[in-house]
Amino acid sequence: MLKKLFKQKEVNTDLMAPLTGKAIPLDQVPDQVFSQKMMGDGVAIEPTDKQVVSPIDGEVADVFKTKHAISLKTDGGAEILVHMGLETVELDGKGFDIQVENGQKVKKGDPLATFDLNTVAAEGYKTVTPIILLNGEDFAMSNVASEQDVEFGKDILFHIEKK
Template sequence: MLKNLFKKQEKNVDLVSPLTGNVVQLEDVPDQVFSQKMMGDGIAIEPLSNEVVSPVKGEVVDVFKTKHAISLRTEGGAEILIHMGLETVKLDGKGFDIKVSNGDKVEPGDHLATFDIEAVANKNYKTITPIILLNGEDFSLSNIFTNDEAKAGKDVLFHIKEK
């Protein structure tokens, strides 16, 4: 029992796709903040379905007030941002149905949100969804996914490793 109390948290982890869709390299995202990696390194998904799932085992750190983004922290401390669409903060929550709250524990594949990609696209917003490693000073990415399409909760988009 005491052995589990002092068990070291795994710092290295695989991140699975939070959405089913077409994979887009971050440099190709049509938004400079993401394409120039100002927020951090990562990858993006052009969603083909509305369900957003947890890409890692960890905790929900922040559900943005405008519901367009969710940040998570892995058990090892890596911080991940899922930013549903571009400029979607302006929608003030319309098109997003969040299923989790700050502090919730999540496992890979757990339902985080429903993202109404048709409604968002009909309002002339891009649905492409960046998935960003926020604390790149402490962690790095490797084995970045290069296939065309990823399945939510199944395909590993990249490996996160402590520096």
């Protein structure tokens, strides 16, 4: 009975695809910040659909005021960044419709945002979306999806384990 009361949070988890499209290795992203893993390791998706969903069970840590990125924290403490497009901070929210707020609890597959691929591309920006494990010093990634089609809320991008 006491074990149930003081149940430890699940630390290891599978990170689901937050978008539908093609998973590509981070080193193929045409932006040095991501390809050189300056923000952390991860994978990117070349999206084919505008819907962005939560890849984890956890909490919305930060919705960037320019609406181009959302950071999340798993119940076990892993921090994830979903960065919609490249250099899209310069769009100042144009093409993005955020459906969550800071501190909101989310489950895998819950809607986070819509990302107007046509608007972003028409403005001259790439829609490739990096999904980054921000605190890789504390967590490890394994079974990373690469060079394959993924469907949001259905396919696993990678597994996260506490180091």
